[in-house]
Amino acid sequence: QVQLVESGGGSVQSGGSLRLSCAASGFTASESCMGWFRQTPGKERERVASILSAGNTFYGDSVKGRFTISRDNSQNMVSLQMNSLKAEDTAMYYCAAVPNSRYSCAQSQTIHYWGQGTQVTVSS
Numbered sequence: 211q212v213q214l215v216e217s218g219g220g221s222v223q224s225g226g227s228l229r230l231s232c233a234a235s236g237f238t239a240s241e242s243c244m245g246w247f248r249q250t251p252g253k254e255r256e257r258v259a260s261i262l263s264a265g266n267t268f269y270g271d272s273v274k275g276r277f278t279i280s281r282d283n284s285q286n287m288v289s290l291q292m293n294s295l296k297a298e299d300t301a302m303y304y305c306a307a308v309p310n311s312r313y314s315c316a317q318s319q320t321i322h323y324w325g326q327g328t329q330v331t332v333s334s
Contacts, residue, residue: 212236212323214305219328222295226332230290232305232325239281243308243315244288246279248301248330255304255318259290263312272298297334302327 218230230246245260259269259279267279278291288305305325308315315321 212307212309214307214323214325216303216305216325216328218289219303219330221331221333224295224297224332224334226295227291227293228295228330229292230303230305230328230330232288232290234286234288234305234307237307237309239286239288239307240283241310243311243313244279244281245306245315245321246288246290247304247306247318247321248299249304250301257316257318258303260306260315261288262314268314268316292330295330295332297332299330300332301330303330 213235215233241263243262246258247255248258249255261267261279261281276294281288304327306321307323
């Protein structure tokens with residue numbers, strides 16, 4: 211059974227940092243495309259960052275240079291380090307996976323599994 215369990219959300223002031231983690235089970239993260247998406251009320255879910263099975267990383271334009279996605283193969287986990295946070299980063303953040311795939315998972319329509327979401331709130 212595939213599960214994605216996020217942790218690490220919370221509230222922080224503008225300019226601060228948070229680290230999100232996603233524990234995967236039921237498949238091997240290193241053989242999959244994994245990503246982080248975020249969503250605010252009334253808006254579509256947008257890709258924040260993704261990491262391919264080969265290790266290539268990709269980021270949304272609004273977070274480039276501030277966020278870093280990484281994968282811990284020994285723990286079967288993916289993390290998102292978020293620095294220099296801004297009020298506009300406030301959203302529900304979701305871990306996403308396309309198991310056993312070497313292709314990109316940048317589009318929400320391609321995602322097979324979602325975590326339950328973790329709230330990130332940045333106050334200005």
